[in-house]
Amino acid sequence: xSGAQESRREAAASLEKIGVTIRDGGPGDEVxxxxxxxVALPESTDEIAAVLRAAAGHDLAVxxxxxxxxxxxxPPPERCDLLLDTCCLAAAPDHAAGDLVVRAQAGVTMExxxxxxxxxxxxxxxxxxxxxxxxxxxxxxxTAGPRRFRYGTARDLLIGITVVLADGTVARSGGRVVxxxxxxxxxxxxxxxxxxxxVIAEATFRLxxxxxxxxxxxxxxxxxxxxRALVAALAAAQAEPSAVELDxxxxxxxxxxxALIEGTAADRRAAALLxxxxxxxxxxxxxxxxxxxxxxLLELRVPPASLATALLTVxxxxxxxxxxxxVSGAAASGVLxxxxxxxxxxxxxxxxxxxxxxxxxxxxAAPEPLMRRLDPWGETGALTLMRRVKERLDPGRRMSPGRxxxxx
Amino acid sequence: MTEMADVLPxxxxxxxxxxxxxxxxxxxxxxxxxxxxxxxATPGVVVLPExxxxxxxxxxLCNEYGVPFVARGAGTGLSGGALPRTDGVLLVTSRMRRxxxxxxxxxxxxxxxxxxxxxxxxxxxxxxxYYAPDPSSQQVCSIGGNVAENSxxxxxxxxxxxxxxxxxxxxxxxxxxxxxxxxxxPGYDLAGAFVGSEGTLGVTTKITVRxxxxxxxxxxxxxxxxxxxxxxxxxxxxxxxxxxxxxxxxMDALAIxxxxxxxxCGYPQGAAAVLIVELDGPAAEVAGQFAAVTRICExxxxxxxxxxxxxxxxxxxxxxxxxxxAAVGRxxxxxxxxxxxxxxxxxxxxxxxxxxxxxxxxxxxxxxFHAGDGNLHPLVLFDDAExxxxxRAELVSARIxxxxxxxxxxxxxxxxxxxxxxxxxxxxxxKDDLDTMQLVRCAFDPRGLxxxxxxxxxxxxxxxxxxxxxxxxxxxxxxKAEQF
Ligand SMILES: Cc1cc2nc3c(=O)[nH]c(=O)nc-3n(C[C@H](O)[C@H](O)[C@H](O)COP(=O)(O)OP(=O)(O)OC[C@H]3O[C@@H](n4cnc5c(N)ncnc54)[C@H](O)[C@@H]3O)c2cc1C
Numbered sequence: 001x002s003g004a005q006e007s008r009r010e011a012a013a014s015l016e017k018i019g020v021t022i023r024d025g026g027p028g029d030e031v032x033x034x035x036x037x038x039v040a041l042p043e044s045t046d047e048i049a050a051v052l053r054a055a056a057g058h059d060l061a062v063x064x065x066x067x068x069x070x071x072x073x074x075p076p077p078e079r080c081d082l083l084l085d086t087c088c089l090a091a092a093p094d095h096a097a098g099d100l101v102v103r104a105q106a107g108v109t110m111e112x113x114x115x116x117x118x119x120x121x122x123x124x125x126x127x128x129x130x131x132x133x134x135x136x137x138x139x140x141x142x143t144a145g146p147r148r149f150r151y152g153t154a155r156d157l158l159i160g161i162t163v164v165l166a167d168g169t170v171a172r173s174g175g176r177v178v179x180x181x182x183x184x185x186x187x188x189x190x191x192x193x194x195x196x197x198x199v200i201a202e203a204t205f206r207l208x209x210x211x212x213x214x215x216x217x218x219x220x221x222x223x224x225x226x227x228r229a230l231v232a233a234l235a236a237a238q239a240e241p242s243a244v245e246l247d248x249x250x251x252x253x254x255x256x257x258x259a260l261i262e263g264t265a266a267d268r269r270a271a272a273l274l275x276x277x278x279x280x281x282x283x284x285x286x287x288x289x290x291x292x293x294x295x296x297l298l299e300l301r302v303p304p305a306s307l308a309t310a311l312l313t314v315x316x317x318x319x320x321x322x323x324x325x326x327v328s329g330a331a332a333s334g335v336l337x338x339x340x341x342x343x344x345x346x347x348x349x350x351x352x353x354x355x356x357x358x359x360x361x362x363x364x365a366a367p368e369p370l371m372r373r374l375d376p377w378g379e380t381g382a383l384t385l386m387r388r389v390k391e392r393l394d395p396g397r398r399m400s401p402g403r404x405x406x407x408x
Numbered sequence: 409m410t411e412m413a414d415v416l417p418x419x420x421x422x423x424x425x426x427x428x429x430x431x432x433x434x435x436x437x438x439x440x441x442x443x444x445x446x447x448x449a450t451p452g453v454v455v456l457p458e459x460x461x462x463x464x465x466x467x468x469l470c471n472e473y474g475v476p477f478v479a480r481g482a483g484t485g486l487s488g489g490a491l492p493r494t495d496g497v498l499l500v501t502s503r504m505r506r507x508x509x510x511x512x513x514x515x516x517x518x519x520x521x522x523x524x525x526x527x528x529x530x531x532x533x534x535x536x537x538y539y540a541p542d543p544s545s546q547q548v549c550s551i552g553g554n555v556a557e558n559s560x561x562x563x564x565x566x567x568x569x570x571x572x573x574x575x576x577x578x579x580x581x582x583x584x585x586x587x588x589x590x591x592x593x594p595g596y597d598l599a600g601a602f603v604g605s606e607g608t609l610g611v612t613t614k615i616t617v618r619x620x621x622x623x624x625x626x627x628x629x630x631x632x633x634x635x636x637x638x639x640x641x642x643x644x645x646x647x648x649x650x651x652x653x654x655x656x657x658x659m660d661a662l663a664i665x666x667x668x669x670x671x672x673c674g675y676p677q678g679a680a681a682v683l684i685v686e687l688d689g690p691a692a693e694v695a696g697q698f699a700a701v702t703r704i705c706e707x708x709x710x711x712x713x714x715x716x717x718x719x720x721x722x723x724x725x726x727x728x729x730x731x732x733x734a735a736v737g738r739x740x741x742x743x744x745x746x747x748x749x750x751x752x753x754x755x756x757x758x759x760x761x762x763x764x765x766x767x768x769x770x771x772x773x774x775x776x777f778h779a780g781d782g783n784l785h786p787l788v789l790f791d792d793a794e795x796x797x798x799x800r801a802e803l804v805s806a807r808i809x810x811x812x813x814x815x816x817x818x819x820x821x822x823x824x825x826x827x828x829x830x831x832x833x834x835x836x837x838x839k840d841d842l843d844t845m846q847l848v849r850c851a852f853d854p855r856g857l858x859x860x861x862x863x864x865x866x867x868x869x870x871x872x873x874x875x876x877x878x879x880x881x882x883x884x885x886x887x888k889a890e891q892f
């Protein structure tokens with residue numbers, strides 16, 4: 001038997017011994033063309049720790065996975081021996097309605113959570129753009145939707161977290177009270193860490209009461225400058241919109257700017273905003289996330305006041321690259337999605353936009369061959385410190401290696 | 409520490425100029441404590457840098473000599489976070505007070521760390537904006553200190569804490585590099601990790617804060633109750649109706665008595681508890697909430713309700729609450745300000761527990777708290793002239809924290825751990841929790857020079873070379889350290 005086969009056999013034996021459900025990886029488990037040898041299905045934090053300890057003993061690379069809705073996001077992992085599927089960590093959430101907090105295991109879906117909370121007239125004010133997303137996956141990718149303008153993103157709503165490090169250490173930070181400054185906030189570090197620091201096992205969130213009313217209004221804007229002016233006026237309006245969104249289906253079309261008003265007297269407050277622009281057809285309840293399965297999905301982050309320049313830059317760069325982009329997103333927060341068809345021109349487009357804007361452009365998802373030809377994360381500040389954090393928490397570089405900024 | 413005394417001040421003066429380096433023992437004493445005055449230490453040397461480059465130069469010198477450094481803002485901290493080291497450098501930000509940029513189109517301001525919290529709001533108020541986190545110390549405390557403590561304020565129930573309003577930080581790392589941590593950058597949220605780290609991950613030299621729009625309408629209510637329980641009931645019902653007030657504050661009979669003695673706030677006669685509820689936002693929304701809160705308070709047994717919708721009337725309502733900490737000085741020679749948190753629904757149970765502790769030990773406790781989020785500030789009163797009273801007060805104060813932890817809460821809601829509560833951290837966190845947090849510390853500050861001895865009860869050995877190490881660590885082999 002070869003050395004590799006031998007060590008694989010030993011790893012399998014160790015994994016089997018811990019009493020956690022493990023199955024062999026199949027074609028359906030592939031991540032960016034890499035097939036994991038095993039898939040572990042732990043049912044508790046202790047079981048995650050047992051899996052990770054066993055993995056540590058055999059130098060296995062581990063990739064945590066939730067609903068699998070965003071597994072194609074980010075660059076492909078360098079290696080992936082074991083998929084740690086959190087699907088079975090889905091015990092009934094512990095909802096303390098009187099305290100407006102909920103604690104949920106990583107595998108609970110955001111829909112299930114929302115359903116439970118709605119029964120008490122409450123919600124986690126985090127718009128989840130895709131069906132099937134779990135608590136763990138939403139945190140790991142820091143996905144947020146339109147209402148980030150008012151409520152912030154996952155990091156702002158998370159008040160406690162339980163994580164398991166690569167060596168099986170279970171660590172908690174925060175707690176189950178909203179106001180709490182005891183110790184470092186590991187939740188901030190793990191939110192948006194793409195599985196590279198450890199496994200998120202459990203999270204506690206602050207909740208909000210479901211708004212009494214909810215009204216979207218929409219305007220049309222002939223060009224990016226008009227759209228920017230409208231966005232600025234809505235953002236500053238004392239009707240206090242919860243969201244100010246933009247949609248630009250293609251560079252030849254006009255833009256739609258919409259705003260969400262929530263709370264008491266939402267109708268009246270929304271009506272008061274109508275004179276700000278030319279009314280347009282109402283968008284659906286939540287502007288949809290583009291289906292990015294075949295195309296490329298990018299995220300543009302710019303200061304809101306640079307919106308018009310950024311949009312024009314995107315238009316021009318796309319035209320030169322022979323691409324037709326759809327741009328939409330949280331305009332007042334300066335976070336926009338760009339959906340593009342999968343096309344050779346992608347990497348040229350990305351470098352052209354990066355060179356011109358005062359902001360960041362991230363390639364969230366793209367078909368693998370295109371992804372390999374570019375740096376999906378682009379430049380960032382503080383990379384040295386980020387590497388040092390990674391080295392301390394995962395010295396063996398076994399957690400989702402290669403998926404994050406700077407090849408972390 | 410002869411180098412400290414002989415060589416370092418001269419080198420520091422070489423970098424900063426002699427007028428920015430204090431070694432005179434009398435002047436050094438000004439800096440020996442923060443707002444928690446019973447922890448004192450005279451700093452080895454005090455420096456007053458004016459720029460990030462100077463801060464970095466100071467930190468590099470500290471590294472060269474292996475000397476610890478402590479950052480200090482306004483020194484209003486209540487957990488001894490800015491307690492200096494006799495063997496170290498105290499880096500005071502009082503000369504870094506420029507508002508670098510106000511950028512209203514992007515709703516942000518860029519400021520140096522020594523700028524006071526209130527100065528930011530004052531700079532943008534006329535244009536209809538403000539900086540939301542509002543610690544009661546906002547007239548004096550520095551934004552750098554706010555970042556280090558993740559400070560809150562009465563209005564954080566609705567608007568959140570410092571961390572929710574910081575977009576980017578420029579920091580000097582513990583090894584002397586100037587680095588920007590921007591929440592918009594891809595990668596780990598290091599700005600989020602830095603906020604609240606109490607000066608143990610470096611010194612912040614520039615802060616980009618988010619500005620908020622001044623609400624269209626603000627209404628403040630004062631409701632008087634015959635006892636704390638009914639006041640607490642009103643709070644629960646307000647929350648249960650789906651209202652998130654900007655603030656809900658409560659004071660008990662003893663706290664009211666103290667405030668009356670100190671500032672004659674003129675709260676309703678016979679009130680054993682007062683509730684201050686502030687509603688803000690769009691006028692139409694506030695009007696609806698106001699009607700609901702009024703009804704709830706009346707139904708819950710409030711015997712007098714006052715309303716303020718102008719600045720003066722509002723100030724009159726807040727006067728008693730805002731003076732409460734200092735006011736207890738009128739009714740007690742000495743006191744300890746405690747800061748604990750409990751889930752809001754546990755408030756009645758915990759307040760009853762505090763009453764029992766108070767009776768059992770013969771120590772009076774005045775309660776002032778942010779009722780909306782369960783953040784208690786019990787004021788533990790004692791006479792320092794009475795033998796043993798200080799110890800009994802300490803004990804009561806510690807037992808209150810136990811009550812908070814037992815009820816699922818926290819040992820600190822806003823004042824921080826500092827030097828004061830490091831020993832309580834193991835009551836809330838396991839060894840693994842604390843060790844993991846300290847891995848982050850090791851990433852930023854492997855030599856442990858940045859504000860050592862704060863937050864964590866036992867420092868963790870960072871080891872020399874992070875990364876994949878095979879075999880035994882040399883220190884472990886030599887018996888000098890345990891493997892971690
Ligand atoms: C009367 C009174 C009322 C208060 N009310 C509140 C309240 O409502 N809410 C609340 O949250 N707090 C409150 N506090 C506590 C205190 O004001 C806050 O913690 C404040 O943020 C401290 O700011 P400072 O500038 O005084 O910091 P300091 O006391 O000087 O320092 C506090 C900590 O910050 C670190 N630090 C300071 N500057 C920097 C820097 N540039 N970089 C890195 N670390 C730094 C120090 O090392 C120390 O650990 C109150 C205090 C008093 C005295």
